[in-house]
Amino acid sequence: MTKLDESTIIKIFQTELGNKEFVSEDVEIFNLGKIRIVAKTDTLVESTDIPSKMRLEDAARKSIAACVSDFAAKGIKPEYGIISVNLPKNISRSKIIDVAKGFKKASTEYGITILGGDTNAGKEIVFNISIFGNSNKIVTRKGSKNGDLIFVTGPFGYTTVGxxxxxxxxxxxxxxxxxxxxxxxxxxxxISFGLKNKKYFSSSMDSSDGLSTTLNEMSKQSKKKFIINNIPVRKDLEKYAKSHKLNLIALVFHGGEEYEFVFTVPQKYKKIIKKSANLLKTPIIEIGQVTSGKGVFVKEEKNYINLRDLGWKHFG
Amino acid sequence: MTKLDESTIIKIFQTELGNKEFVSEDVEIFNLGKIRIVAKTDTLVESTDIPSKMRLEDAARKSIAACVSDFAAKGIKPEYGIISVNLPKNISRSKIIDVAKGFKKASTEYGITILGGDTNAGKEIVFNISIFGNSNKIVTRKGSKNGDLIFVTGPFGYTTVGxxxxxxxxxxxxxxxxxxxxxxxxxxxxISFGLKNKKYFSSSMDSSDGLSTTLNEMSKQSKKKFIINNIPVRKDLEKYAKSHKLNLIALVFHGGEEYEFVFTVPQKYKKIIKKSANLLKTPIIEIGQVTSGKGVFVKEEKNYINLRDLGWKHFG
Structure with missing residues (x-):
């Protein structure tokens, strides 16, 4: 049997549900009364997402951080959360305490009120998190214009090695x-950087499925060419890649799980953005520029190579 | 290792999160702007909740119906839904189509707009559903008064046999x-009966964890005694139980998964309630009365026996 990839699965849901919106933006947006609500649901699955050496406390915290990452990219303050937990029947009390501690840590860190949730028995640990906020202005994936600068909120590439x-x-x-x-x-x-600066962003998107996926999606949605002339990488990773003969492009652009985000800004806001990043100690990196055309191109020595979407696919 | 039961697990989460509300009402309620939002999250896990002979389309539909059941009990109209799906990597296309069809069926049936969701690879099928509505008045589990009549929205006991x-x-x-x-x-x-009549309910609660669990919880929350003098059972089940030497009390009160709800009403509303049930073809059954005291008592022949909470526990 051929394995189905995630986009095929999503297409099946979109077709059957008659809903083109099924998994297309990072967050869900809906109106109740006069309020526009923003929601994000994410799932952490033991066999897929939690390496056995990772502490459960960290995994639980991360499941919330993953949702917060999408809110950061959209400039939305997370206010409430609902947690669903599947646990194997023979799990120990101390492991459950670790899980709860991780949720508590994240909820304190991001100021999220945990409303409650449900607990279920299952074959493996699953954390399903939904977070909620409220906003009338949401930065979309499209909207970048010719000449806009492309930024990321931090260096990439460590996660594959990690x-x-x-x-x-x-x-x-x-x-x-x-x-x-x-x-x-x-x-x-x-999150603080996203909340503070979203008004300057012409587009933005969480990069946790991989930087190449995010850049290609943003370029496609804006119908623009994205030129990347500065690879967001630190010296230590560059050195490590060289000494271990690893492909730096693959590490930086196709790894995923960085939980940073990509944003574009008109050039006139460059100074403001940089000043705010300094104040908030957010190590933003300018990586390139938006121009007419299509596709994502990365400068390697003197040539520009086409950067395909080779990020993380859940069913790959 | 001793298995932990669900209430122990929930207590651990409550303690660690410093949140007594973790899994205590059927629905989550929160304010965003000036709107009071009602949310319900429920999870269907293959190894626990989906018998192998059950069609995936039915299981997917049921995962939404289970959430709707809580909204019905609280008299809230479900408006939006978010769906998270875990699927094993080797699942076939036709099974995914079945799943999507089930979601579509429920969303049409209950008028829920599916906003989107996420898909994940996992060891087993998991459906995690969140639904959302908006209301300022929510019927709680407590609130029943002496003399109130106790009703259920349909007959019980078929699910254990099924x-x-x-x-x-x-x-x-x-x-x-x-x-x-x-x-x-x-x-x-x-749901229609709940929406139409919630204004008459002094208390109500979904009964999907088992009728004995629901009655005990409502009695405890109201600090009242619940006297049950009419067991909500149809002739065919009574006959089946007799011929197969099954305990009728266990079938009716401890089975669970009926997705009906229990509600109490002041006697003066009895006629209105019955008329509305007739119009909506909801086979409500009057099962007893609220009095001073505590505990739940069921009339068996000439005696009243104490009905303990022996409903469904996820980690039992």
Missing amino acids: LDLLLGKIKEKGKFAEKAIKSVTNPKPK | LDLLLGKIKEKGKFAEKAIKSVTNPKPK
Whole structure:
């Protein structure tokens, strides 16, 4: 039997439900009374998303952080959360406490009131999180204009190395290894930066499915060409990739799970944005520019190569 | 290792999150702007909730119906839904279409706009549903007064037989078997009746965890004694129980998954309620009365026996 990829599965749901919106924007938006509500649901599945060496507390925190990341990209304050938990029948009390501690940590960190949820018995651990906020202005994936600058909220590429370390595929110690692991276990979506600056964004999108996926989606939605002339990478990762003969482009653009976001801004806002990033200690990186045309192109030495969408697919 | 039961697990979450509200009412209520939002999240897990002989289309429909059941009890109109689906990697296209068809069926049946959701790979099928509505008046679990009449929205007891049939534990054919199976595969929460009549309810609660659980919870919350002198059962089930030497009390009160609800009303509204039930073809049954005291008591022949909470526990 051929495996179905995620986009095929989503298409089946869209067709059957007669709903083209099924999984197309990062967040769900709906009106109740006179209020526009923003919601985001995300799911963390043990066998797919939680390496066995990852602490359950970190996994629980991350399941909320993953939702917050989409709110950060859209500039929405998360206010409430509902948590559904599936737990194997023989799970220990201490593991459940770890899970609860992780939820508590995230809810404090992001100021989210946990309303409640449900608990279920299942074959594996599953955290399903929904968060809610309220806003009339939401930055969309489309909207970038010629000349706009493209930014990301932090460096990319650590998560692939971190995941391989957590899965025991590679062995490595020291500061770099710790940093790589932390990028997986303790992602920090830049919510304050998103809330403060969304008014300057012409478009934005969470990058957790992989930077190449996000850039291609934003380029397609805006019907623009995205030129990337500065790869958002730190020296330590560059060095590691070189010494281990890893493809830097793949690490940075196709890894995913960074929980940063990509945004575009008109050039006139560059100074304001940079000043705000400094104040909020958000290490934004300018990576390129929007122009006429289509596709995403990355400068490698003197050539521009077409960057295809090779990010994370859940059913790949 | 001792298995933890659901209430222990919930207590751990309540303690760690510093949130006594974690899983205590049937629905979540929160304010955004000036709007009071009602939300309900429910999860259907393959290994726990979906007998292998149950069609996936029915299971998907039921996952939404289960949420609607709580809205029915609270008299809230469901308006929007978000769906999270976990699917095993090797699932076939036709099964995914079945799932989508089931969601579509329920969304049409209850007038719910499906906003979207997410799809994930996992070890087993999991449907996580959140539905949303908006209301300033919500009927609570407490609030019943001395003399109030206790009603249920339909007959109980078929689901245990239906589940045993679906699990192949018993073999039976004919009309009764079909009806019992349908009670599991195609529950019909009485949403129209709930919406129309909530203004007359002094308290109400969904009964899907088992009628004994619901009655005990409502009695406890109201600090009243619930006297049950009419067991909500049809002749066909009574006959079946007798001929198969099954305990009728256990079938009716401890089975669960009926997706009916229990409500109490002041006696003066009895006529109005009955007329409305007739018009809406909702087969409500008057089962007893609220009095001073505590506990739930069921009349068996000439004696009243204490009905303990022996409904469904997820981690039992």
